[in-house]
Amino acid sequence: MDxxxxxxxxxxxxxxxxxxxxxxxxxxxxxxxxxxxxNAEAAEDASQDTFLSAYKAIGKFRGGSFKSWVLxxxxxxxxxxxxxxxxxxxxxxxxxxxxxDDLPQDNNTESPExxxxxxxxxxxxxxxxxxxxxxxxxxxxxxxxxxxxxxxxAQVTGSSLGTVKSRLNRxxxxxxxxxxxxxxxxxxxxxxxx
Amino acid sequence: xxxxxxxxxxxxxxxxxxxxxxxxxxxxDKSFIERHLETCEACxxxxxxxxxxVQLLHRMPEVSVPRSFTVTVxxxxxxxxFGPSSLRWLRPATAIVxxxxxxxxxxxxxxxxxxxxxxxxxxxxATYVQLAPSYAATEQQTMVTxxxxxxxxxxxxxxxxxxxxxxxxxxxxVSQPITQPIPSVLGDEGPTGAQVIVRxxxxxxxxxxxxxxxxxxxxxxxxxxxxxxxxxxxxxIGAG
Numbered sequence: 482m483d484x485x486x487x488x489x490x491x492x493x494x495x496x497x498x499x500x501x502x503x504x505x506x507x508x509x510x511x512x513x514x515x516x517x518x519x520n521a522e523a524a525e526d527a528s529q530d531t532f533l534s535a536y537k538a539i540g541k542f543r544g545g546s547f548k549s550w551v552l553x554x555x556x557x558x559x560x561x562x563x564x565x566x567x568x569x570x571x572x573x574x575x576x577x578x579x580x581x582d583d584l585p586q587d588n589n590t591e592s593p594e595x596x597x598x599x600x601x602x603x604x605x606x607x608x609x610x611x612x613x614x615x616x617x618x619x620x621x622x623x624x625x626x627x628x629x630x631x632x633x634x635a636q637v638t639g640s641s642l643g644t645v646k647s648r649l650n651r652x653x654x655x656x657x658x659x660x661x662x663x664x665x666x667x668x669x670x671x672x673x674x675x
Numbered sequence: 676x677x678x679x680x681x682x683x684x685x686x687x688x689x690x691x692x693x694x695x696x697x698x699x700x701x702x703x704d705k706s707f708i709e710r711h712l713e714t715c716e717a718c719x720x721x722x723x724x725x726x727x728x729v730q731l732l733h734r735m736p737e738v739s740v741p742r743s744f745t746v747t748v749x750x751x752x753x754x755x756x757f758g759p760s761s762l763r764w765l766r767p768a769t770a771i772v773x774x775x776x777x778x779x780x781x782x783x784x785x786x787x788x789x790x791x792x793x794x795x796x797x798x799x800x801a802t803y804v805q806l807a808p809s810y811a812a813t814e815q816q817t818m819v820t821x822x823x824x825x826x827x828x829x830x831x832x833x834x835x836x837x838x839x840x841x842x843x844x845x846x847x848x849v850s851q852p853i854t855q856p857i858p859s860v861l862g863d864e865g866p867t868g869a870q871v872i873v874r875x876x877x878x879x880x881x882x883x884x885x886x887x888x889x890x891x892x893x894x895x896x897x898x899x900x901x902x903x904x905x906x907x908x909x910x911x912i913g914a915g
Contacts, residue, residue: 500745603736625732650693657728
């Protein structure tokens, strides 16, 4: 069953069809939430809120990219969580040492050493992302971590293309500066000034 | 981070490096950048460091989901009379009853419902009485109650004090309605043959106070049902 049919059946109230869409996008949504919030528990809540909101609002989905639509809801859920965290002074930076206990990307080619290095790098980059302003962090994650095109990023963030490009440029530069300042902590393989 | 000599030109180039890395510049801008990079080492270093940063971000490991985020919808069940859909009629019904109650309370406060025709008040303590000519002789023995005054007093006393509204005590010897016309006992003039009007507490033809209390209770119950129905509605959809 293709995505359009799943969406159409979801609009008719078929929760099983909707849950197939959830299974398809939950990893993307959870990873966005985790990197935006830096807290596994908050990311779980935001992800669940995202799919509950999406199910309630599926009737209003007017076509286009379902991925962008779901990520737009996810970005809003993250914003809500961040607002609450700010209100109650919840500091989430501790989380940035995330449990990236994921399987190696290329099971056949990546050595255990490379996998360990990549995990180390992941921790370091998460810390760098946490130092970005929220609007820049969202754009950098969507574009460079999740691989969305500029147009998709603009749809998710509800911004113009020019704003997306500008935030991406500033976000990358700021992250690069963060990495350069702590370059000695980076695995030598990944140092910027070789 | 990397300072070039031609600062204004370098600033312009660095503002476009991100798009250059993503290969999303038009050919004219792309050529402009490349020409500049050939002569500016600082901007070349800037480009290289940004490119490595983007490559590092591309290599970020993805995290597995700790659990499924599928949603569940409760099985369709027979909705109670006060389920979520009952909000459609609960709200207007509550509004109507509340408006009626307010009108009644205002009318009561302004004595708009008092009935000078002297109909039965509904409490049974006010009677439309016509007294016989012999009433004057027995008014000392006729006991009455006056609204707002505790206890009983003789009709003669009530008249002497100046009360114009009183109710006959049922055991009074002249409390039974007598059809023969008598003089009025209103005021100090004594019986004149007109009808005697004795008004009850509320002075209306129906139990106003009880109606107000009843409507208040109905409004309270309806509000409770609205709160209940709203909670039922929010429970509808949940996590899987």
